[in-house]
Amino acid sequence: MVVPELRPWRAAKPHVKRVANAVRPRLARAADAVRPGLTRTVDAVRPRLARAVATAKPRVARIAKAAKPQVARGTRPKTWQFTAGAATAGLALAAAVATAAGPWDSSGQRTAERDRAAAQEQTGGADHGDDSDTTASAPRPAPSAASVLTGLGGAGSSVKSAPNGPALADVLDPLLADAALGTRHTAAVVDVATGxxxxxxxxxAALTPASTTKIATAVAALSALGADHRLTTRAALEPDTKELVLVGGxxxxxxxxxxxxxxxxxRTLADETAAALKKRDISQVTLSYDTTLYAGSEIHPIGVNDNLAPVSALMADEARTDDSASGPAPRVSDPAADATRRFAEFLSDHGIRTTSPGPSKATGRSDTLAEVTSPPLSTLVERMLTNSDNDIAEALARQTAVASKQRADFAGGGQAIRAQLKKLGLPLSGADFNDGSGLDRADKLTADLLTSLLAEAGDPSHPELRPVLTGLPVAGFTGTLTSRYTDGAAGIVRAKTGTLTGVNTLAGTVVDQNGRLLAFAFLASDTSSATAAQAALDRTATALSACGCR
Structure with missing residues (x-):
């Protein structure tokens, strides 16, 4: 369904398509030129970016001039004007940027972004249901994290200077005054290259951030544990009692x-455990599970909710009772017991008999028979941010608490997040962390803190934080932004969404008309319509992407 205010964009499509057709051959040649290496890539792409921006600038200037009288009258420029500006200025820019950064992942994500930026009617990539001549494979650590930032122009010396405040205010103030954003709203825009x-x-001013809290959780976890950290689940045998303990990590x-x-x-853990037991001539065990890594209540303050399983150190498939991998779903009430029962079934396939499982604790005398490890933390962070995964968010908050020697419960996780961000020197005035996911309305963050977190993730001195940027949903392509920005700024805006009843937030990065990487945060409270508020936030981010603002 097309939002009524976006319908005029259809009239602009033919022009955009002609521009796309004109620049596509040059983009293909640029792609061939930049593939040999990252250093040569950046050097080769910068002139192309400058020429692309210079070519698009007259069109954007005309659009801005046409919109200026409306801004002066206090009325909102039509969305298609900002959309057309973002599309025209961003066609060659976003396509060359995407090529410079390399594949988004093995499924061709960044290839799909390039195609979409070059021609708004195209999609591609395994993540989107269409073929882009790539194949899916195992998840990997943060993909080309450093080159993503460099390719976006944040550190490029040839990129034009950052936009100025008064010009930004002329564009953003009328959009943020939209009644759809409720009675309380805040905003900030930061130049990532300089902070x-x-x-x-x-x-x-601190407002309820909803799921944009996950940006803070990600930064804290990566800072405390490192991007390469992995979480281990193991099977341990007590030598004296022949008790087999499934230990949650x-x-x-x-x-x-x-x-x-x-x-x-x-399944792999059960296969390897069964093989180890057979080597010891053991065919029957007392089966138990250990969840003592975490403390406190497993139930979030919001109560039992399809958005989050009970928070346990041991669970399988996020305790989902269906085949879903993201989003709300019914959950089992005891994730650890459920995972251990399934483990027992896999052991049974190998002829290992078990008792009905119950809670226990592995001792220091136990022998680890087998273990499996998660992908690196960088991958978990990206999955959390892209899908707004509450289960991963709460797990990372507790892992941060464990690493910080805090009690691994909801309160301890919040305290650990705050402590890690304080170490980084981030602005914490007014901030309050009560969970890792943002489901708790008592959470409070400022737009200043959110943009500072994003800028910190782009700081060359903190490469371990880069997955915070690479994991942000891509407008029109991935995660919670898949169905948003389908008519403009697709592939250019990358942002974490946040939604609770009466609360709508958006925080992320955007490349402006002149190739400058900007971090932004928009928070709105007391909104009456989530759909209208989201549209208003998207219009504001789209306008920022079309802005030269000098």
């Missing part, structure tokens, strides 16, 4: 499904 705030509207991505390539597999 300088370019625009602020109540940027230091807090991996919410542990799976019992057959197609588990690249993820920690409960």
């Amino acid at each position: 300088k705030q370019l625009y602020g509207a109540g940027a230091d 807090g991996d919410p991505t542990l799976t019992a499904r057959k197609d588990a390539e690249g993820w920690a597999s409960l």
